[in-house]
Amino acid sequence: MKLSTGDRWDLIDKISKETVTFGAYKHTLMDAIGELTIKPMTGIPVAIAIMYGFWSVFGSFAGFFTDGFFVRLFDAYWLPWLQGAFPGQGGWLYAIMVDAGGIESGEFVLSSNCLESFGVLTSGLFVAVGVVLPAIIIFYLMLALLEDIGYMPRLAVLLDTVLHRVGLHGYAIVPTILSLGCNVPGVAATRILETKKQRFIMMTLLAIFIPCGAQISIMQGMMPDLMGWILLYLIIGYFIFGYILNKIVPGKAPEFLIDVPPYRRPLLSNIGKKVGGRVRGFFVVAIPFVLLGCAIVGVLYQLGVIRFLGDALAPVFVGWFGVPKETAGPLIAAFLRKDLAVAQLDAISDIMTPYQMITAVVLVSIYFPCVATFAMMLKEGWKELLGALAVLTVVVFTYGGLIHLIGILLGVA
Amino acid sequence: MVKQSSGGRIYFALLGIVTTAFGLADLLVTASGSEFAYRGFLEIPGDIFRGGWGGIIVLFAGLFYLSGIRNFDDIHQFAKVVMGSILIWVVAGCDIFAMITESIPSWNEETGPWFNTLPDFIAAYAPPYAPSVLLLPFSLVVIYYIRKRASGEEGSGNSS
Numbered sequence: 418m419k420l421s422t423g424d425r426w427d428l429i430d431k432i433s434k435e436t437v438t439f440g441a442y443k444h445t446l447m448d449a450i451g452e453l454t455i456k457p458m459t460g461i462p463v464a465i466a467i468m469y470g471f472w473s474v475f476g477s478f479a480g481f482f483t484d485g486f487f488v489r490l491f492d493a494y495w496l497p498w499l500q501g502a503f504p505g506q507g508g509w510l511y512a513i514m515v516d517a518g519g520i521e522s523g524e525f526v527l528s529s530n531c532l533e534s535f536g537v538l539t540s541g542l543f544v545a546v547g548v549v550l551p552a553i554i555i556f557y558l559m560l561a562l563l564e565d566i567g568y569m570p571r572l573a574v575l576l577d578t579v580l581h582r583v584g585l586h587g588y589a590i591v592p593t594i595l596s597l598g599c600n601v602p603g604v605a606a607t608r609i610l611e612t613k614k615q616r617f618i619m620m621t622l623l624a625i626f627i628p629c630g631a632q633i634s635i636m637q638g639m640m641p642d643l644m645g646w647i648l649l650y651l652i653i654g655y656f657i658f659g660y661i662l663n664k665i666v667p668g669k670a671p672e673f674l675i676d677v678p679p680y681r682r683p684l685l686s687n688i689g690k691k692v693g694g695r696v697r698g699f700f701v702v703a704i705p706f707v708l709l710g711c712a713i714v715g716v717l718y719q720l721g722v723i724r725f726l727g728d729a730l731a732p733v734f735v736g737w738f739g740v741p742k743e744t745a746g747p748l749i750a751a752f753l754r755k756d757l758a759v760a761q762l763d764a765i766s767d768i769m770t771p772y773q774m775i776t777a778v779v780l781v782s783i784y785f786p787c788v789a790t791f792a793m794m795l796k797e798g799w800k801e802l803l804g805a806l807a808v809l810t811v812v813v814f815t816y817g818g819l820i821h822l823i824g825i826l827l828g829v830a
Numbered sequence: 831m832v833k834q835s836s837g838g839r840i841y842f843a844l845l846g847i848v849t850t851a852f853g854l855a856d857l858l859v860t861a862s863g864s865e866f867a868y869r870g871f872l873e874i875p876g877d878i879f880r881g882g883w884g885g886i887i888v889l890f891a892g893l894f895y896l897s898g899i900r901n902f903d904d905i906h907q908f909a910k911v912v913m914g915s916i917l918i919w920v921v922a923g924c925d926i927f928a929m930i931t932e933s934i935p936s937w938n939e940e941t942g943p944w945f946n947t948l949p950d951f952i953a954a955y956a957p958p959y960a961p962s963v964l965l966l967p968f969s970l971v972v973i974y975y976i977r978k979r980a981s982g983e984e985g986s987g988n989s990s
Contacts, residue, residue: 446976449909450916462890463913466920469883473924477931485935486944645878 447680454568455677460575467568471559476641478555479548479634487547491531496539500527503538513715514538532639532760535718541711544635544756545704552634553699554692556598561691565683569594570675577673583659584618584666585610586673592619596627599699600790603627604797613801614668618659620794621805624786625812626655631703631756636778639763643775650779654816662808702789710757710788714749723749737814739821739830740777741768751781772829776820783813838975839902842895842911845968849918850892852961856885873958880960884921888962891917891969905979912976915969921962922969929954 420428453459496516505511507525512518516534519526528534531543563569573587580589588609596603600623607619628636628651636644663670717723727734727745734742743765751758758781766774786794786809794802824830859866859874860881866874875881891914898910933954936943946954 444905446905446909446912446979449906450913452906453909453913459894459910459913462887462894462917465883466887466890466917469887470920470924473879474927477924477928481931481935485931485937489938489944 451567451571451677451680454571455574457575460571464572464575467563467572471563474559475552475555475633476637479552479637482551483548483634483638487543487551488530491539491543491547492529495542496528496531496534499536499538509719512536512719513712517715517718533764535711535715535761537708537711537715540757540760541708544631544711544760545707548634548638549631549703549707549756550700552637553598553630554696556630557692557695557699558688560594560598561688561695562683564691565681565687567678567680570677573675574677581670582663583622583656584663584670585615585659586670587675588673589615589619592623593627596623596629597633598630598695599703600624600627600629600786601702601793602695602698604790604793607797611671611673612669614666615670616797617666617668617801617804618662620797620801621662621808622655622659624790624794624805625658625783625809626651628782629755629787631707632759632782635756635759635763639759640766640774640778643771643778646775647778647782650775650820651782654779654783654812658808658812658816706787706789707757714746714757714761717749718746737821738776738780738817739824740773740780741765743768744777744780747777747781748784751784751787755781755787770829772824776817776824776830779820780813780817783809783816785809839899841971842902842914843899845965845971846892846895846899846914848892848968849888849895849914849965852965853885853887853889853892856881856888856961860885867958871957871959872964873960875960880925884924884960884962887917887921888965891915891921891965908975908979912972915972918962918965918969922960922966925960925963 454463499515500506503511503515506527507518513536515536515538516528517536518528518534528539531539531547534540563572569591573590575587576590577587580586591609592603592606595606603623604620607616607623610616610619628648633644636647640647714723723746726749727742730745731742734740734744744762747758747761747765759778762769762774762777762781769777785791785806791802794805821830855866856874859876860878863876865876866872875884894910894914894917898907898912898914901907902911933946933951936946938944
């Protein structure tokens, strides 16, 4: 039997009369607060406050564990013990596993802290456990709280108009925020976007402009005064290049429909499951790469490859980006782990001005995605990966050069 | 519509004015690049994060209060007053959480005790306080009005 449009509507009316109870809706205080967090005039101040709370708690919690306990545990106990216990001081295996050290007056000198030693068992473990673990736990805890309370859909609605300017829609806030924890689940979450164009733009922007939680926690610990400027450059870049990509990438960017749930009390069991799963997932992906990254960078240093690349690329680093040639090492390390690269930059901070440090950290962020993200992007499609890498190359040179130019114009470069 | 006392309107109007003034003071002190302390109990932070970003939120909280007091009995207007308090709770909560995390470790980079001594632990909670922390107890009054409204709604069985 085929129903006409009119018959269908009659049938819908009949069914709804029998199944739906109509009555006066009581507007509750939670409803009114929910509306306030969606309307731009009131929702934007609330979003600003929630982001403030997010980063303030993130900084206090990570600082409590990292600076309060782990720095001391690793620098005052673990490093000296390992420097003495590990055999073959001054040898290549010792340099890769424990401490690359330095040469002063022709003699091998041990490092005084875990960030300068660059060993797998020292810097690698310290970054993975002492810095990244507390940061990732609190990041995912706060994210799970916002999700379970019901704030994330409201944030998606609030940012929908802005994100349409870069060819995305409100849902894009989910991969963006997930990427602030780790780019790998962020890239996976781009699947919630409908079209190829949206997925490509999102994936490219995540790989270039969104620093992961590990990198943010290192920046927070090493260079808290410069962090605001670094993030500002990345946010501006996100929107500038998103806007350009939206104009040049063919395809559609459709509207989205979202069911905004009421605010609810979060369930401890839900939060526990989400945080546990995400932290486990992060560590399965990140720990091997941190340790492997440390080992490979150590080998490259020992073989003189990084010094060679630094010398070869010096005209580009010094002339175009305005940073010292010594940043070549951290930039190569950034392919393996961006957090390690930022730590390496901090170790050579005495030869850089604050503006050069900002430029170098922004370059580390927008330069090649870390190898775990690279693998994830490859899984999403090799054409998308190649396209993203082409965009990335253009972005690194144009944006890196632009930041240098801004520094010259301001007289700080 | 649930009737609230006019005392609530006056209270939140005054709180709104003070909160707005504190928010502006936060921003001005941050813009000047220095810290401001008054009589050992008030300290306005001069850093861009707490003074600048936090100051903007305190300012918004004050504006929420002032915007919500007109037609205070309407639930949408009352929600603005509640939101003003929530914004203060966010900033003050972050300040208190930072105090707690800073008070526990000894912050010694070399050997020595891992945890703070009791006098130093207690001293970490002593004044001066940031404006948001000083505003916190006054903002909690909104809970009384939330309960009063809830009991009024239960009694009358309606809502606006």
